[in-house]
Amino acid sequence: MESLIIILVGVLSTVAFYLLLSRNIVRVILGTAILSHAAHLMILAMGGLKIGSAPLLGEEAETYVDALPQALILTAIVISFAVTAFILVLAYRAYQELGTDDLEEMRGTDNE
Amino acid sequence: MGINDVILKTVAKAVVLIIFTFGIYLFLSGHNSPGGGFVGGLVLASAFVLMFLSYDTETVKDAIPIDFKKLSAFGVLLAVLSGLGPLLFGQNFLEQSFDYFNLPIFGKTEIATVLIFEAGIALTVVGVVVNIILSISEDE
Amino acid sequence: MNNIILIPMILPILAGVLLIFLRTYGRLQAWTSIAVMAVVAAAAVYLLNAIQTDGILRIDFGGWTPPFGISFVADSFAVLLVLTSSVVTVICLLHALVSTDKELVTMYFYPTVLFLIAGINGSFLSGDIFNLFVCFEVMLLSSYILLTLGGSKRQLREAIKYVSINIVSSWFFLIAIAYLYGAVGTLNFAHLSVRVAENGQEPLLTTISIVFLIVFSLKAGLLLYFWLPGSYSSPPVVTSALFGALLTKVGIYAMFRMFTLVFYHEPETTHNIIAVMAVLTLIGGSIGAIAHNDIRQIAAYNVVIAVGFILTGLAIATPDAIEGAIFYLLHDMVVKALLFLLIGTIILLTGTAQIGKMSGIIQNYPILGWSFFIAMLSLAGIPPLSGFVGKVLLSQGAIDSGSYILLAIALGSSLFVLYSLLKIFKNCFWGETIVSKDDQVPLRRGFLVPCLLLVALTIGIGLGAEGLSDYVSDAADTLLNPQVYIDAVLTEDFQ
Amino acid sequence: MNISTISEYIGVLLILAGSVMAVISAIGILRFPDAYTRSHAATKSATLAVLLSLIGAFIFFWASENFISVRLLLGIIFVFLTAPVSGHLIMRAAYRSNVKLTSLSTEDALAEALDKKNTIEQKEG
């Protein structure tokens, strides 16, 4: 299963990379969103998907899955949300001011 | 013909009520089952999202006159202060304590300082999410 | 009292949050921030001396001992950086008193700066790789705001790139942490060090270290610096000064930490890659610095050059080179702040950033001109200013290790630094003045005092280098002897 | 087979029924000709499918662990409450964004009430 998830992460990354190479800011943001999905899955897979109970001691199970990666992912999820929110609004403001969502037109020139 | 949202609005009232309850439940029960400050806060925030979707911003703001920026700041403040509290007792920063008390009505109850910390987090989450949505939707 | 270690991060956070409630009180916000940063600096001084007597200090958050909880580890290297960044911030904030628009102040400029510092100081002190990630994010988010605060077209345009690239680099960070956790199963730096050493840093771990290298290179602007010139040259003066002085340093710090404490077993791979990257950075930065006629761009490429310069120290990794790199790091924080403050002030006064559009400013603003002159010499490593000692030590390291190409390119880059800044000095400060004494915008004392303080610092560090050398050599010792760090963090059970 | 085992099986079979219905309604949204009719499939049979599976799970837990899950009940109520609203809103959105009714349609009473031309702009992708 771990390998399968890692391959899935690879596919998600590929898609995201391709989006990052795009000229449209929304595509780029979308790419970053997909990237964060991939990262979370990767952390999960790296923690090992051992058979065990959810990390709740009330379950009174023999084994529990690794809780630490879960905590890390949770933190990462919230952070990537914060960042996504910011860049979205940034893109929107940039569109307001610059009148474009095309990164090609956001190059900026030296002598201005 | 204008759009009539009566169905949505009516159902939203009930649903928001459920979400609120559920959110607070999640917040409080996080210590021992899924939930906690973040999740609780997020679910509470989603209740607000639903309100904004169903009503307009003014209605919601009139109904719940809170400055969400300050709420979120207060949340962070609470979390930090709850971390500083233990220093007064010679403990470490962010050291959490818990104990079990026999309260008159509640019986044997666990009281953990982590709740204060998590409350801070929850308030932050609610404040921020609502603040973001309000900021965007109120932009002229 | 190890709780002092909290001050550099927690105090700015606390103050920042409180200032949110005082949004309309601009002056109060400013002076509170300055006071807070001064306290942080004082705490850092205290810590530095405490480390000299008691060794590395540590604080365990929540009382959980490493490797299970998160700890802040204050060694000389970290605290020196904390100290310098705090001092530089105090001075930049003094400049902000006069140079920052009211509108910016009511839009949480000061709290954001405090959060930025909290993130930076947290990154320096953190003893846990994931916590480092989180501290990075605190810093980055704050930097995003500062970068966009003001909302000019140029700012927004550059912010899009800056934010996007940082998101991707943070993503690589997460992936790297995932790999590392998957392979080594722990997050604490000291514990990582122990386990990687136990394993002998097999090829897989080296591969993972390369991912970290990419992450920190992106933050530090080592080779992957495309984002840097644009974003460092677009925000208002104080923000660019803080960026130029502090931001890349965090990436540099992390790289030093990572490749001296954890991944130091395969220098043939890792350090050689760093060396190649540093060389390319020096070359690219040098070329960029002389390519432009926009003084902001010139300053920004100078940041790039410094990054390359400092990392040659890591690539060489002899005690001298590391010590030199640390000296240079401290120097660069001070003098980059100075450079950006000066350049920002020039732009404020003249309304342009183009070399061709200004002339003879030194007649109107002599102190500004001389400050720039000294900054220029200091950046070029001309003695006896602050860049000199670092340059001496780093060059010694290069010679001792036979890295003559590195030496040549590092020294050559100084010449490019000099040339690029000379271009500004020659064309902007000298020449016929185009503004008569009566027409010139009066330069308020508030603009000059911070610059002069930084000038005094760069001279002071240069002349008084001996005063720092104990701390710096202690910092280098710790970096080169991971066991010192490990002993300070882990009990024997985990070693 | 005691009563609780039988109840467990009842629960599980309800779940199975629910899953079959889910697939059928999924086929529905593939087969039906326009957004409106697909919405019918979604709001009705899918809702029933989820209700069946939730009730099945409820019964199973009740039978096997004597555990009455209020969360499941609440989930059921919630779906009851919200699924029709979703259906209503999607369909209205479709109509307001000028999604064509299928050619099979026979009457459109709303068209007369709505002066479409100057209210809604094309929102489709």
Next chain:
Amino acid sequence: MPAQFLLNIMIGLLWTLLMDETAFYFSTFLTGYLIGLGIIFLMHRFFGTKFYLIRVYSTLKLLLIFIRELFQSSISIMKQILSPKLDIKPGIFTYEHNMEGDYELTTLALLLTLTPGSVILEVSPDNKVFYIHAMDVEKSRESLLSSIKTFETAIMEVTRN
């Protein structure tokens, strides 16, 4: 404000139930009550209308009617899905209902939407008229209208006295 008081009790109960404890503890209920107090305080401006006593019997009856209708509707939809050839004639028609107030109207709309082949597409701005999209207008208009009537009566039994 009896309605809100009632609501508060409900939240308390809800809370108790959510806790999934083996027995009913008054303490748990009290916690829920206190929390409910907070929520209602937060929300009280939403409750401009009064809250009527719940007619348990009527409600149950309504529920039963509804479940029956739901099954019927679902089954008929599934038949249509699985029939080899799609034999439907969808369309939109209007219905002027007899409900009063948002709650009645909403309840009816929800029930209608969940029953065979019909979804409320729009409500007229004066709340009087439903625009209903039906799967098969010709075949089911009559049965639809009759079930609407059934619902209206059942709802009124709950809400009015």
Next chain:
Amino acid sequence: MQLLIFSILLPFLTAALIPLIRRRIGNFNIGWLVLFIPVLLFGFFASQIPMVSSRETLLSSIEWIPSLGINFTAYLDGLSLIMALLITGVGSLVVLYSIYYLSPTDSFPHFYAYLLLFMGAMLGVVLSDNLMVLYVFWELTSMSSFLLIAFWYHRKNSRYGAQKSLLITVFGGFAMFAGFLMLYAMTGTLSIQETAAVMGQLTEHALFYPAMFLILLGAFTKSAQFPFHIWLPDAMEAPTPVSAYLHSATMVKAGMYLVARFTPIFGGTSAWFWTITIVGLITLFWGAFCAIRQTDLKALLAYSTISQLGLIMSLLGMGSAALRYGNTEAGALYGLAIFAALFHLVNHSTFKGALFMVVGIIDHQVGTRDIRRLGGLMALLPVTFTFAVIGSFSMAGLPLLNGFLSKEMFFTASLNAASMPGLFSTSWGWLIPVIAWLASVLTFIYAMIIVFRTFLGNRDSKAVEKRPVEPPIGMLISPAILSILIVGLFFAPNLLGDHLLKPALEQLLPGISGASPDSIYAWHGVNTELLMTIGIVLIGSVLFITFDRWKGIFKIQPAGWTFNALYNYALASSENAASFVTRSYMTGRLHQYFFYILLFFIVSTGGTLLLSDALSISFVQDAPVSIYELMLVLVMIITAISILFTRSRLSAILMNGVLGYSISIFFVLFRAPDLALTQLVIETVTTALFLLCFNYLPEWKREPLPKRKKARNAVLAIAGGLVITLTGLSVNSADLFETISSYFQNSYELAGGQNIVNSILGDFRALDTMLEGLVLFIAGIGVYTLIRLKLKKEAGTDGD
């Protein structure tokens, strides 16, 4: 005795005082105040002559950075005393002269501050025993020279000259710095004296020659040796007192000083000998050759200085051979060259200083320095004319003037070098005296040009409006003193030789007795040297008279083919090239930057993975896969890929939502309820945010990318994904360590929580959580400010 160190610091302290008192004291007085300093110092150093002539030295030290061995150690011996006397002596004269030379509109405080800065720095250079401290002062001389050249910084040429001198001398300084550090690496000491003591054993060291050449690079740039001489003519933009002081008498001699100082360290090797001698001779010849064609008097003097510096340099080179032969006759004969070098160094300062002051007077009184416009000044400026004659003739090496003595010695040395048997003598040795002689002929010619073209002939009264008169007496004092010295040294050379030159020489050539002549004679009888001088005068006179007929040879060298042109071209083209290179990759295109990053990731990480054998994949430890999990993976893969092909951003967001929901189901499947909850809510709120912003953003357009680029991007993306996957699989296959997480399973006992994840978040790693809350909060603030802060005016920082 710390007085020595104080003597270095005194000018600095005075310079620092000037800005403080500049408001109180008018322009004029300050020069008189400043004059006091060099005079005082000259007195101090003069008082050390007896000590030095009795072969004693003076050492004085203050700690600066002891941990690096960088200490402020001042060392006074013959060589440094000669230099110190020159610095303070000529310095006094120049200050005096400048008081009259500068115009009232010039900023006296700046001028004197720079001059004092230079004086202190120069003293530091010649008195430092510590290599690093020497380097510090070395750079300071470059800085003060830079400031002085650009004293009239409103002139374009001044700025150009200042920049050029700074770039070239700092370049040399850096090289020298590296050389010093290499020395340090070899010897472990920064003290020059200690280095000299141990250096003998280190000639085989790998760094020996690199260090030598780097240090020579420093010396050559500073002393304007070919081809680095190009900065000196442009430095003539400085006020003439500065030219007299820095660019002829002192600073350019720092390179000479350095070579002399390092002779005991490197001398005796053929590399040292040949490098210095050849560079010196080329400079000597080339400088003289160029001097002739100059029409600006100052430029002529600049090239003449270059030439003379080359002369001294070549002498130092030839003399270094003495160390090879040690205390033999050969050693003594070679050693004479160094004696000559030191002697000429002093002499050059006197006559060149006088000549610069003369030119300054002409410029000051006549208003031009253009030879073509000058003439016939003898009658009008008789005193000045006298000085000019003395200076020029001394430079030409004519008898009765000190230049004659050292020129003769120069010939002797070059003849020695050519004829001496041994290692250094090659079949090309005869070229040395030939070049020396040819250069001297040229020197004679330009010396005559100075005298005859300026003071004799007809005055072009149209070109020069006002009728020149002698300058104020104050301006004549300094050249007068120098002229007296020129003559005086001819008649009493041994005063200098015995008390200063000999002690210096003994320091430089330790153990070689007889290197210095017993005494300096003007008359050696009719020998080769004398014949050479006579030849110079004869041939030189003929050539001077027929100058107009053969000056066409200067046209042989194409106009663009000078080192100066090369310098200008290099600067301009490197800026253009830099601009081109930078623009070519810093395009401002985000996608391009991502391209670089990805490429670097693939190459570095992928490369390491493959090349270091890190890649190993096994599925043994994997958890089993159920059918529904497989299907869910399929759902995600399909969704992800279709995002690429969707034409509407709304669909893309929807699909992103599907991805998010699917991940939350994975979280459920992998027993992470907290994650599932969080992921669900976050995904929804994110979608809501996307929708909120989309209302304002335009629908996305199709990418107008050519197929090839699309394919390139696709390949890169796939390669990136592959590296991610392969590394992940390798990590998954490696089973290295147990994770630390079993500890957290005691969370109930430790932290009172049954939810381990939550206990980690709220307790074990509460700091992360707190900061994460802070991050969220900052983002909230950021969004708020982004939207609310719309400055009306685009700030001044913005040009677009």
Next chain:
Amino acid sequence: MIDIILTIALSLFVLAILLALYRIIRGPSMPDRVVALDMIGVNLISAVAVFSVLLKTHVFLEVILVVGILAFISTIALARFVERGDIVEHKHD
């Protein structure tokens, strides 16, 4: 036996998701996609419930309600977006 049935049921729910995904990808109209997404949300609820039964654990029951809540919210948001563009109404003063 129970586990087999449950696994089949779970797979069927995921199959339903897969089918709905087809509609999301194909469209053609945006409401079609929203309908499909809504349906995916509903099926996720079931899937989680079934999985809970399969593992005999209560810890995921919270998830059920949350999926319900959020599927509802996102459906409303999307519908509003399709219908009006601005998903949160703001009365301009």
